[in-house]
Amino acid sequence: MTFDTDRLPLVVPDIDDVTAPYWAGAARGELLVPWCAAGHHFWIPRSFCPDHPEAAVTPAQVSGLAVIYSFTVIHNGEGQFAPAAPYVLAYVELDEGPRVMTNIVDCEERELRIGLPVEVVFHGDDGSWAIPRFRPQDGSSR
Numbered sequence: 001m002t003f004d005t006d007r008l009p010l011v012v013p014d015i016d017d018v019t020a021p022y023w024a025g026a027a028r029g030e031l032l033v034p035w036c037a038a039g040h041h042f043w044i045p046r047s048f049c050p051d052h053p054e055a056a057v058t059p060a061q062v063s064g065l066a067v068i069y070s071f072t073v074i075h076n077g078e079g080q081f082a083p084a085a086p087y088v089l090a091y092v093e094l095d096e097g098p099r100v101m102t103n104i105v106d107c108e109e110r111e112l113r114i115g116l117p118v119e120v121v122f123h124g125d126d127g128s129w130a131i132p133r134f135r136p137q138d139g140s141s142r
């Protein structure tokens with residue numbers, strides 16, 4: 001079976017002052033990740049680095065390339081996700097280091113494996129926001 005993009009709901013994000021730059025980036029088709037002035041990216045967006053609370057933090061665009069770190073196929077989703085089941089919930093490890101919880105889309109079930117190269121895609125509504133999700137990189141395993 002195929003895990004299609006259009007099965008997943010477009011959940012309106014909860015945008016606040018800290019997360020606004022990241023959602024604005026996603027609406028432009030850019031994956032932004034917090035950059036700590038001590039020299040590394042981290043996830044999730046917040047106003048301080050969990051390892052270096054004194055260091056400056058700025059949103060930084062990353063490649064959008066990653067590999068699947070872990071995944072599961074959800075057969076009994078809750079709330080808005082109930083009609084979407086089965087779907088894939090995964091952690092992907094960005095090329096820049098952080099691990100991000102996301103959905104894997106545009107993917108055949110037989111393709112799914114830890115270590116699969118994936119790339120970000122943005123699913124949005126009206127251009128004002130979009131949700132980053134990940135799909136297999138072209139030619140990775142098809």
Ligand SMILES: [Zn+2]
Pocket residue numbers: 036037038039040049050051052055
């Ligand atoms: Zn840091």
